[in-house]
Amino acid sequence: MEESLLKSADLKATKKRQLLLSILQQENRAMTAEEVHEKATPLLAMNLSTVYRTLNTLTEKGILSKTQRKDKKAYYALEHHDHHHRLVCTVCKKTIPVDSCPLRELEEDLEQKTGFRITGHTLEFSGICPLCQKALTEEEN
Structure with a gap:
C-alpha cells in the first residue's frame, strides 16, 4: 500500500x-x-x-x-480524503473515532454560499477519558 x-x-x-x-x-x-x-x-x-x-x-x-x-x-x-471525527483525551492522548457526522448539512450550505467544493473536514473534541478521570479522582483522594 x-x-x-x-x-x-x-x-x-x-x-x-x-x-x-x-x-x-x-x-x-x-x-x-x-x-x-x-x-x-x-x-x-x-x-x-x-x-x-x-x-x-x-x-x-x-x-x-x-x-x-x-x-x-x-x-x-x-x-482519507473524506472526513473524520474523534475524541482525544488531553491526559493520555487516547483517540476514539466518532462514526456519525452532524456536519453534512453545514458542508452543503457552505458549498452553496461560497462556491467551494468541500472534499473533507475534521472535528476534534478534547477532554478526559474515563480511565484518566478515575486516576485523577484517585489522586485527589
Missing part, C-alpha cells in the same frame, strides 16, 4: 517513507513526529529532522493530514 501511495503522488518509494507510512497505518491514529521517530528508529536509523521533513513532504503531497491540537503539537495521520 505504501509504495502505491507514494508513486501516485510522484514520490520515490524510499525505505524511510514506506516505514513512516507503515507506522501511521499500523497505529491508526494521529501521531507527532516524535512518536513516529520513536517507533521508526529501532527499525531504521534516522534523525528526527528527517522524520519532520518526510512527514511534511507527505503532507504537501496530500498523503497525510496535519493538525495542531491544544497542546500546540503537530499531529500527522493518513489522509
Whole structure:
C-alpha cells in the first residue's frame, strides 16, 4: 500500500517513507513526529529532522493530514480524503473515532454560499477519558 501511495503522488518509494507510512497505518491514529521517530528508529536509523521533513513532504503531497491540537503539537495521520471525527483525551492522548457526522448539512450550505467544493473536514473534541478521570479522582483522594 505504501509504495502505491507514494508513486501516485510522484514520490520515490524510499525505505524511510514506506516505514513512516507503515507506522501511521499500523497505529491508526494521529501521531507527532516524535512518536513516529520513536517507533521508526529501532527499525531504521534516522534523525528526527528527517522524520519532520518526510512527514511534511507527505503532507504537501496530500498523503497525510496535519493538525495542531491544544497542546500546540503537530499531529500527522493518513489522509482519507473524506472526513473524520474523534475524541482525544488531553491526559493520555487516547483517540476514539466518532462514526456519525452532524456536519453534512453545514458542508452543503457552505458549498452553496461560497462556491467551494468541500472534499473533507475534521472535528476534534478534547477532554478526559474515563480511565484518566478515575486516576485523577484517585489522586485527589
